Structures are given as structure tokens and as C-alpha cells.
Amino acid sequence: MKFPIFRISLVATASLLPLSLAGVIVFLILYSWPAIQYNALHFLWVNDWDLGNLYGNPITQHGQQIMPGARYGIWFLVVGTLASSAIALALALPLGIGSAIFLSEGLPRTWGTPLSLFVDLLASIPSVVYGLWGYAVLVPLLGQHVYPAMARALSFVPFLGGQPGSGYGLLTTSIVLAIMVVPLISATLREAMNMTDIALKEAGRSLGLSRFQVIRHIVLPNLRTVLTGVSILALGRALGETMAVLMVSGNALNYLPNNIYTPISTMASFIASQLDSALQDPTGMAVEALSEIALVLLLIAVVVNIVARLLLWMERIR
Secondary structure (H helix, E strand, O other): OOOHHHHHHHHHHHHHHHHHHHHHHHHHHHHOHHHHHHHOOHHHHOOOEEOOOOOOOOEEEOOEEEOOOOEEOOHHHHHHHHHHHHHHHHHHHHHHHHHHHHHHHOOOHHHHHHHHHHHHHHHHOOHHHHHHHHHHHHHHHHHHHHHHHHHHHOOOOOOOOOOOOOOOOHHHHHHHHHHHHHHHHHHHHHHHHHOOOHHHHHHHHHOOOOHHHHHHHHHHHHHHHHHHHHHHHHHHHHHHOOHHHHHHOEOOOOOOOOOOOOOEOOHHHHHHHHHHHHOOOOOOHHHHHHHHHHHHHHHHHHHHHHHHHHHHHHHHHO
């Protein structure tokens, strides 16, 4: 056997990522196990998060010590997380695909390359900067001017009418998330378009197809796998975003959005906002419940990636 040390090092290096993921999952399960035993599964669909009386004496329920009045239901977090991420992806995909087509096929290379650099730079901006921009610019602009007009004009559309709110809420959060993931989608698709065989494009043009028809019928169909993969990456980024969401979501507690303008909370932002209060719980159950939320968020991300793998596998065997 040649180079056994090299082979062993390759196996060890390749094993780091799956072992790290397994280690994080095991840690979260062990750390949040008291909360898992206390809450069972029903906490996923109950809207009732309350740390209880942190100045009282701990009581024992279901074999676990908690503070009086403590309840840990997170259905509003599940809905806020999934809804904001889904809307963000729905907004980001057309923008990402359109910008990739424009920069790759609609401009000469002398213009497309430098403009692509500016789009790529958007991905390097820290999320807290997006959050600050959303808080200082987007929230007042949308809350005072855009949302009232939208609510009046679209009052007949379910979920788009009703009170427009103050600007903090589901749609604002989704817009900020969409802006954050557009560069990821655009850069990936643009590179894939640039790698498309030129002979295919020229064959389409020789058959009389316009540039737009070549993109629609030849380039984009070859990018279905890439589009599926980058959509899952963008969804994962949106699901786990914390600081930007925390600054524009409105931090709703224990209620579900009744329209697209309603304040929400997501699992990631809720963990960040509640950790300081949870640390005041002498029983530790509040922090363990937050760890259980983190475990649920991680499992959602894992499920999303498994679904993506299945979609890619089905695409390959067609």
C-alpha cells in the first residue's frame, strides 16, 4: 500500500465536517434533554412562551424543576422562521436569476465583469450592517409610505390587506433576507452560465433563436441542478440569519402574523434576544429550552438539505 499516511490524512480531513455536525447535534440533544423531557413534542405547536416568575421559588413538574408559571411553546417561532425564509426565497430567486442573466448574457464582458464584482461584494457585507440599514432606512420608508398604500390597494387579497403596521414585520424581514441572499444566487448562476458550452449557444442562434430564446430554451434548462442547489443554500442562509432579522422583525411574542406586515420572531433571532433573560433562570430550564429551539432549527436545516439531495438525485436519474 502506497502513501498510507496520505490516505489516512485524507480520510480524517474528509470526516471532520460530518463528525462536526454529528457532534453539534449530540451536544444540543444532551444539553437540552431536560427541556425535551419536560416539553415533549407538543411545544412545537403551542403559542405560549413564558419564562415564569424568575424571582419565585422553583417548583417541580413532570420530574423537572422550573420557575412558577414557566411555559415553553414555540409555534409562533416556527411559523415566523419558515414564512420569512419562504417569502425571502420567492423574492430573491427572480432577482438573482435576472441579475445573473443580465451580467452574464446581457452585457459585454468589459461591463459585466466589473459590475459582477459589485454584486459579489454585497455578500461580504456583515449582516448587522444590513440590519442597521433596514432599521434606519427600510422600516420608516416601508411603514410610513409603502405599506399603507399596499394595504389599501390590495385589501381584497388575503394576507395583504389589514393594518399596515409600523414597518417592522414579516415582509420587511423577508426583503432584508432576500437582499442578503441575492448575491449568492446571482454569483453561482452567473459562473454556471459562463461555463455553458458556447457551441450550444451558437447552435441555437444558427437555428434562428434570439438571444433571449437561447437563454430560455438552452442555457437555463441546463442549470436546473445548479438552481436547485443554490436555492437550498440561500434558504439555509435565510433560516439561520440572526442579527439582521432581530433588528427589523419586531420581535413578536406568542402570536401569529395575521397579514404580511405583522411583526414576527424567528428561532435564530429569538435565541439571541432571549438568552440574557434565560440566564436569570436559576433552574437552567430556560437556557435548555433555548437549546431545544436551536436543535429544532438545526434539524430543519438538515431536513432541507436532505430534500435538496433527493431533488438533485431525481434530476440526475431522469
